[in-house]
Amino acid sequence: MGEWIACEQNERISEWMSLFLDGLLDADRERRMEQHLNACAACRAEWQAMQRIAVLFAESAIMGPPLGFAVRVERRLAERVRERRRLFGGTAVLTGSLSLAGVAVAAVGMVVLSVVAWQWIGSFPAMQQGSSAVSQIASGVGLMGKGASLFLKDLLLRYGVPVLLLAGVGLTVLAGLWAWMFCNRRDRSRHNGYA
Amino acid sequence: MQAEQAWIEQALKGDRTAFGQLVRAYERPVYHLTYRMLGVSEEAEDAAQETFLRAYTRLSTYQPGRKFVNWLLSIASHYCIDRLRRNSRAPQLSLEDPMPPQWLSSDSDLPDQILDKKQERDKVRDVLGTLPPDYRAAVVLRYWYDMSYEEIAATTRSTESAVKSRLHRARRMMAAQLQAA
Numbered sequence: 001m002g003e004w005i006a007c008e009q010n011e012r013i014s015e016w017m018s019l020f021l022d023g024l025l026d027a028d029r030e031r032r033m034e035q036h037l038n039a040c041a042a043c044r045a046e047w048q049a050m051q052r053i054a055v056l057f058a059e060s061a062i063m064g065p066p067l068g069f070a071v072r073v074e075r076r077l078a079e080r081v082r083e084r085r086r087l088f089g090g091t092a093v094l095t096g097s098l099s100l101a102g103v104a105v106a107a108v109g110m111v112v113l114s115v116v117a118w119q120w121i122g123s124f125p126a127m128q129q130g131s132s133a134v135s136q137i138a139s140g141v142g143l144m145g146k147g148a149s150l151f152l153k154d155l156l157l158r159y160g161v162p163v164l165l166l167a168g169v170g171l172t173v174l175a176g177l178w179a180w181m182f183c184n185r186r187d188r189s190r191h192n193g194y195a
Numbered sequence: 196m197q198a199e200q201a202w203i204e205q206a207l208k209g210d211r212t213a214f215g216q217l218v219r220a221y222e223r224p225v226y227h228l229t230y231r232m233l234g235v236s237e238e239a240e241d242a243a244q245e246t247f248l249r250a251y252t253r254l255s256t257y258q259p260g261r262k263f264v265n266w267l268l269s270i271a272s273h274y275c276i277d278r279l280r281r282n283s284r285a286p287q288l289s290l291e292d293p294m295p296p297q298w299l300s301s302d303s304d305l306p307d308q309i310l311d312k313k314q315e316r317d318k319v320r321d322v323l324g325t326l327p328p329d330y331r332a333a334v335v336l337r338y339w340y341d342m343s344y345e346e347i348a349a350t351t352r353s354t355e356s357a358v359k360s361r362l363h364r365a366r367r368m369m370a371a372q373l374q375a376a
Binding site: 014015017019022024043044045049050052053054056057058059060062063064065069070072073074076077079080081107133 | 211214215218219222223226227230231236240243245248249251310315316318319322337339342344360362363366367369370371373374
């Protein structure tokens with residue numbers, strides 16, 4: 001390497017060597033390169049090394065895959081297609097569950113809000129009995145809240161614990177199923193088809 | 196070529212048997228590239244398999260005007276470059292490659308010939324191993340696939356001047372390694 005630095009033209013000449021090996025060096029530069037190589041030992045050594053590499057690569061065999069490669073690809077492809085379908089199914093189930101949970105939460109939220117509004121408005125009788133639009137809306141909300149409050153009270157007293165338990169277990173099972181499918185997919189993607 | 200086009204069209208419709216024909220037709224050039232890039236037969240097989248899986252999922256992006264094998268080699272070279280970059284960040288367990296099964300299965304080779312082949316294979320791997328991943332891809336595509344600068348640029352998604360520069364620098368690095376050995 002030290003010798004190479006000694007040659008000021010080395011960078012340019014080695015670029016020409018590379019072009020020559022690819023058949024892209026014109027005749028004039030080829031002649032100048034030859035002249036330089038006859039005079040410069042460092043560049044000549046580099047040129048000989050480049051030629052040896054070309055010979056080494058030309059003589060090395062084209063590698064083919066081990067027997068049964070195509071079968072292993074087909075197997076892995078079939079697995080991946082199956083996994084995608086499963087993952088898509090899992091995503092659909094999860095999305096559906098989340099949507100249902102969202103609707104349920106929104107409904108419960110509305111009921112709770114109505115109950116709170118009914119109690120709050122109840123402390124202002126003038127607002128409930130007036131004739132303005134605000135009073136009428138307040139009165140309507142108050143009635144809804146009263147109805148919801150009575151319904152919820154009745155529902156929770158009769159079925160509260162089983163309903164909450166069932167919803168909790170259902171959501172846990174769905175989340176567990178989805179997590180299992182996701183982990184399983186990751187394990188399979190690392191497998192390249194050998195037993 | 197007509198058979199290839201028919202297989203592509205059938206595979207696009209979801210026919211995995213037709214895609215299997217494409218795999219059989221091009222497994223050799225794809226595997227050879229991944230082997231020269233990664234230097235370890237097991238990793239090469241995994242990369243070649245992954246190349247075909249990606250080709251299957253991206254088949255709709257293949258442009259019929261382009262050589263199908265070059266499109267596959269493009270996927271393979273990008274995958275190998277990414278993999279080498281990832282590996283360079285992760286600790287290496289072993290660089291030793293056991294004898295590839297395709298050589299062990301050969302009945303015609305004498306033990307000396309097997310040893311010669313192994314030595315030659317190690318030498319090629321050592322020389323290529325000195326190069327950064329994108330230089331290595333340019334060298335493999337130039338020497339073993341006889342691609343022009345234009346084809347290498349299209350395959351590696353770079354420019355012709357970048358390819359010219361990579362090949363020049365790669366040759367200097369490999370020559371230095373050979374002289375130092």
